[in-house]
Amino acid sequence: MTSQLSAICFHATRPSALARFWSGVLGWGPADDADGEVTILPPGPGGFGIRFLPSQEPKTGQNRAHFDLTSTSPQDQRRTVARALELGGSHIDVGQRPDEGHVVLADPDGNEFCVIEAGNAFLADTGVIGALACDGTQEVGYFWSEALRWPLVWDQDQETAIQSPDGGTKITWGGPPVAPKLGTNRLCLELTLPADGDREAETDRLVSLGAKRAATGTGTGVYGNGRVLMLDPDGNEFFVQRPR
Numbered sequence: 001m002t003s004q005l006s007a008i009c010f011h012a013t014r015p016s017a018l019a020r021f022w023s024g025v026l027g028w029g030p031a032d033d034a035d036g037e038v039t040i041l042p043p044g045p046g047g048f049g050i051r052f053l054p055s056q057e058p059k060t061g062q063n064r065a066h067f068d069l070t071s072t073s074p075q076d077q078r079r080t081v082a083r084a085l086e087l088g089g090s091h092i093d094v095g096q097r098p099d100e101g102h103v104v105l106a107d108p109d110g111n112e113f114c115v116i117e118a119g120n121a122f123l124a125d126t127g128v129i130g131a132l133a134c135d136g137t138q139e140v141g142y143f144w145s146e147a148l149r150w151p152l153v154w155d156q157d158q159e160t161a162i163q164s165p166d167g168g169t170k171i172t173w174g175g176p177p178v179a180p181k182l183g184t185n186r187l188c189l190e191l192t193l194p195a196d197g198d199r200e201a202e203t204d205r206l207v208s209l210g211a212k213r214a215a216t217g218t219g220t221g222v223y224g225n226g227r228v229l230m231l232d233p234d235g236n237e238f239f240v241q242r243p244r
Contacts, residue, residue: 136173
C-alpha cells in the first residue's frame with residue numbers, strides 16, 4: 001500500500017522552542033517528545049503533523065519551501081501576524097512589493113512563512129496552513145502527485161499544485177527558475193507506511209517514479225527511528241518510515 005504524508009519536518013536547532021512557536025501560531029497541540037524530536041498535531045482528525053528534528057546545521061540562504069497561512073478577514077490576518085511576533089517571529093524582506101497583501105515573516109529559527117490576506121480563492125477551504133509553497137519544477141510536482149496519489153489541482157505555465165482527495169493543505173511548486181540547493185533542506189516531507197506496508201517495495205515504487213535512495217538512518221537523531229532518507233527528482237530530501 002502507498003505510504004501517506006504523515007508530517008512536515010523542520011530541522012531545528014532548538015526543536016522544543018520551535019515547536020512551541022508553531023504550536024502557538026497554529027493552535028496545534030503537542031503529540032509527543034522523544035529522542036530529541038517534538039511533534040505537534042492539528043486539533044481535528046486527519047491531515048499531517050509537524051515534526052521538529054534536532055539539527056546543528058546552520059541555515060544557508062532562503063528555504064526551498066515555506067508555509068502560506070490563511071486568514072478569514074483583515075483582522076484575522078493582523079491577529080496571526082501579531083501572535084507570531086509575540087512568540088518570537090520577525091518581519092523579513094524577501095523582495096515582496098509594498099502593495100502585496102501578504103505579510104512575510106520568519107520563525108525564531110529563520111524559516112520564512114507568509115500570512116496570506118483574506119479572500120485568496122486558491123487557498124479557500126484549505127485550513128490554517130493553506131499551502132506548503134515550494135520552489136520546484138513541474139517534474140517534481142508530477143512526481144509527488146503520483147507518489148502520494150494526490151491529484152493535480154493546478155498545472156499551468158510549469159507551475160503545479162496537488163491536494164489530498166480529502167482536502168486540506170495544498171503543496172505547490174512555482175516552476176523555473178529553481179533556486180540552487182544550498183545544503184540540506186530545513187523542511188522536508190515524511191511519509192509513513194501503513195501497518196502492513198512493505199518499506200522495500202514502497203521505496204522501489206518511489207524510485208520507479210523518479211526518486212533516489214540517499215541513505216538509511218540508524219539509531220536516534222535526524223535519520224533515526226527507522227527512517228529511510230530519499231531524494232525527489234529535484235534533489236529534495238524526504239523520509240519513508242514504518243508506523244510510529
